[in-house]
Amino acid sequence: MAVGVLPGQVNGRLHKMALDTATEAVSSPIETPPSPVARQDSFCRPFFWEVVSLCDLYSVVHVILLPSPLRGSDSALSPRNGVRSTNGVNGHRPTSHAHAPSRLAAALANLGLGPAHWTATGVSVFTAVLPSTGGYASRSDFLQLRLQDFPFPISKIHGCVDALKKYTPGCLSSSIVNSEDGLASLIEQAAGVIQWADLDTSVSILELQRYLLAVTHELRDRLDNAPWFTSQPIARKRIALIRGRPNLTAGGPVYRAARALGLDLVVVDDEGHWLQPDTEDNRMHREAFLATDMTEDAGVVSRIIASIRSYPLPIHGVFTLSDNFFVATARVAEALGLPTSPVSAFETSVDKYRSRLLQDAPGHTARVTSVAELDTLLSPATNDPIFTPKYPLIVKPTKGWSSECVSKVTHPSDLPLAVAKATARHGSAAVIEPFFDGPEIDANFVLLDGELLFCEIADEPPCQADAAAATVHATFSPEALTMPSALPAEEQATARETLREILVGMGFRTGVFHVEARVVNSAVEYRDDGEGVVDLVQKETPPPEKAACKLVEINARPPGYRVSVPSRHTYGVDYFAAHMLAAVGDAERLRMLARPFDHAPEGRTRGAQYWSRLVYVPAPREGVVRWPSGLPPCEELKRRRPDLKDKIVVAVDYCVPGDRVGLYTDGARTYVAHLLVCSRVSRREAIMVGEEVLRAFEIEVEDI
Incomplete structure (x- = not known):
């Protein structure tokens, strides 16, 4: 010095x-x-x-x-x-x-x-x-x-x-x-x-x-x-995003990451997308826009390939953040000789029945395309011996996202209703699978040739459908997310290795993956501490068996915008950047940028700079959104509650005056905002601040 x-x-x-x-x-x-x-x-x-x-x-x-x-x-x-x-x-x-x-x-x-x-x-x-x-x-x-x-x-x-x-x-x-x-x-x-x-x-x-x-x-x-x-020069590369993001709020972190990495971004999407006009603002976000018919039919892959081949400059990688285009994008990459995981891996990940079979026990899972097929499956005369329903169970679309039309069924009489709801969404079949009772987690992986570069585990507190008295109408829409996880270290290690093995076994070796799972026979459970704070605490009676991790679903992409940004703030790892580097085959920078912070305070997972709580704000009622103060609700909250302002890291409103909102959208809760809060003192404080933010948040919704 x-x-x-x-x-x-x-x-x-x-x-x-x-x-x-x-x-x-x-x-x-x-x-x-x-x-x-x-x-x-x-x-x-x-x-x-x-x-x-x-x-x-x-x-x-x-x-x-x-x-x-x-x-x-x-x-x-x-x-x-x-x-x-x-x-x-x-x-x-x-x-x-x-x-x-x-x-x-x-x-x-x-x-x-x-x-x-x-x-x-x-x-x-x-x-x-x-x-x-x-x-x-x-x-x-x-x-x-x-x-x-x-x-x-x-x-x-x-x-x-x-x-x-x-x-x-x-x-x-x-x-x-x-x-x-x-x-x-x-x-x-x-x-x-x-x-x-x-x-x-x-x-x-x-x-x-x-x-x-x-x-x-x-x-x-x-x-x-x-x-x-x-140490070696980095070649400038160009990458194509299949399906641009719906707005700048959701797409901004992606476009900024591409620019910071020196990647030239080309967007492939339908005619009329907001990034298509060749304006100065749009040129800040993308190099070019390739208008393409994105109708999800048998010809969509060929149309995307033709658009990319028509571009006069070389494209070195393709990627998507849209769940319904995973398979198509993998086929495009394969046809163009660009880096990708096997198409078969994506086909399994987007089919919740096939992904459930990766960890299934005989007789626990079934797939039906209609209520009539369910009746046949359960008929005493033709009962399929390979499926024996055990309640409670889960019914969900084989193709879907964001907890849409996912139901918990505790009584046989509710099963037809749950199947009807699931099969109506996306025109897909319904998968009937076990309900795993235990803490739910989000696990985000960055892999390079099968090697685990980074893994983050976050806790999802109980939602509506987790309640013992939940009906078939209760939703699995998330209410909050707490980082880093409070699961015992050995249970986190079990989840990490179990899920990594599943990913690699499917054929995923390089990229960013968002996996949802539950830990059964956990040593901890959610319980009120007597002062209104609900969090994971040690069970009074140890579980009879060793903890195990049960897969819920696989998303072969970074977590959504609402979670990727909080993870970047908490750990310093930019999933969107990592996703793009994997897509262009830049292994050296992928390894470099998958390194979290090095904070190691007592009681906190190494690499997390603080405890954080992501809070989802549901629509309070159906109607038309108003801003009485003239300020967006998140900004109004920070001005009204300066005691909370310094603890709010990210705050995003989804609605503007005049928007119509309902309580539910496609079978999932409708949210009007999300906020990320943090604490450098304790996880408990982060949870308390998150709950106070939720209570203090005000948005006016008038009757239609």
Whole structure:
């Protein structure tokens, strides 16, 4: 670690500002005398700098700048604080630097850092990030991704390296940083520079020291396992998205990830899609739009292939985020010789009957296309011995998503109704399968040639249909999601390995996969703690058998937008980016970007920067949406409840005034918003905040 004060002291050093410095010697506040705002060049003289070897991959340079009036005061950071003023050495004030042009000011300004007008109200802190080795940038927004939701406020982040471009590190030595020019050179050669929110001028040396130590520790947890650069040049590639997203809210994270990765995105979709017009805004999101008839018939694959072949530039990969186009997209990739998993794997994943058979016990599962076929199956005269219904059981469409038309059946008389509901959706058959009693989980996998690069397990608390008294009309629509999981470590390991083996056994070896499952015979169960908080707690009686993981369904894609974004915030892993890198066969960057944060506090899964709770807000009634305050409900909530605002990470409204909403859509609950909240204190606090957000959320729905 190198530390210094500048200018006027080329070879001088602070007395390290270490924690072992006596509190009495360092606790005095920085006092700012009344004075008009100084010129910018006068302000931009570093009071303090510190070079820290963060880890094998990075060093950082912290630079502290004081307001000019403070720098000119005899009382500012006086010798009793253990530090000499930057205006001089040994009590002597140089006269040649008062208003000399500052190269450091110019270096910061060239990066777009620093406020438009330097004021006398704050102590400014900058951190330059200096990679130990150079190479080619994996993505342009690397720092923004790794520093999201940093516990100390950030004013600006400037990434100095574009995606795919080469970065060459400079020399970092004590002789280089012993002058202001040397410090400016470090800023100029940094791969990225962070401007933190100003500190109050009343901050003491001890408080400043503690702040820098905390920032350094947090930076280490976010960067020490995350390489930014590859050793080999990265070829620029082009990728086709089969079915563009329905709106910018859902598609924004995908388009931004492609841009950050240096991937040129081509969208294939129906005529009239919102991304088709060749506007400046649309060109920010995609390189081109290929209007294609996407009718789901026998010719759709040929039409997509023809569109892609008609494009004059090479396309190196195809992908989709639409469940009903998994198989078609795999066939397109196979026909064009592009990276993909086997078509047969996708065919099994989208058919809930076939995927259930991967883990089925004889006589537990059946498939019917109508109520009449169900009656025949259950007829005493023709009873199929391979199916013996055991209640409760689940009935769902063999083709479907988002818990649409999924029913829990506890009595034989309700089975025909559940089958009728399931077969009416998408014109598909119904699968009848066991109901597995146990905590439900979402497990998200990033695989590379069968190797598990990253796995996240999140807990879904009980929904309507989980209740003991639930009827066939209750839904499995999720109500919340809590990350990371509170299942015992051994049960998480069981789920992880069981589900990975299923994926690999199907033929999925590389990509991102969202798997839903339940853990039977778990040692924990959902229970009210007596204070209104429902969460997983140890069972009073241990289960009679070892815990096992039971597959519910496989989605050969990242989790939906509502879950992928919270996962990125919690762990720092961008599933959309990983999905696209797998589709173009970029194994090196896929491996690099599948690394979560390195936080490891007690009681939290390693890699999660906090506990988080994703809350779904259901429509309170049927009718027309109104905004009485004129503000979107999420924004109105944050203004009305500032006590909740700082804990809300993501808030998304689905409706605008005039929209009509119902209680249910296609057999699933209708949601009007979702919010992600976090806690660095405890999982319990995250759950409590989530519940309070749900109670406090207000949306007006008028009768139609």
